[in-house]
Amino acid sequence: MVEDHPLGYANFEGVIEEGYGAGTVEIWDKGDYELVSREKDRIEVKFAGTKLKGPYLLIRFKKAGENNWLLFKAQ
Numbered sequence: 419m420v421e422d423h424p425l426g427y428a429n430f431e432g433v434i435e436e437g438y439g440a441g442t443v444e445i446w447d448k449g450d451y452e453l454v455s456r457e458k459d460r461i462e463v464k465f466a467g468t469k470l471k472g473p474y475l476l477i478r479f480k481k482a483g484e485n486n487w488l489l490f491k492a493q
Contacts, residue, residue: 462492 420439433442449467456462459478465471473492478484 429445431443431445434440447467447469449465449470451466452464454462454464454473459480461476462473463476464473475490475492476487477490479486479488
């Protein structure tokens with residue numbers, strides 16, 4: 419988990435140096451989404467990305483910690 423970043427970083431790809439996260443940043447997918455419904459522990463969205471397409475569910479996985487979610491492909 420990291421802090422929020424400005425939208426200006428949305429297209430950043432490259433290497434982050436040691437001391438500030440250190441690692442390679444790669445954009446895996448791009449596209450749009452539609453929020454279908456949102457509850458405290460459940461979010462339903464429709465993705466229209468290059469790779470992810472269709473309905474998905476994000477379910478909070480409380481047993482793994484308050485900020486951990488599972489992503490499921492819905493039908």
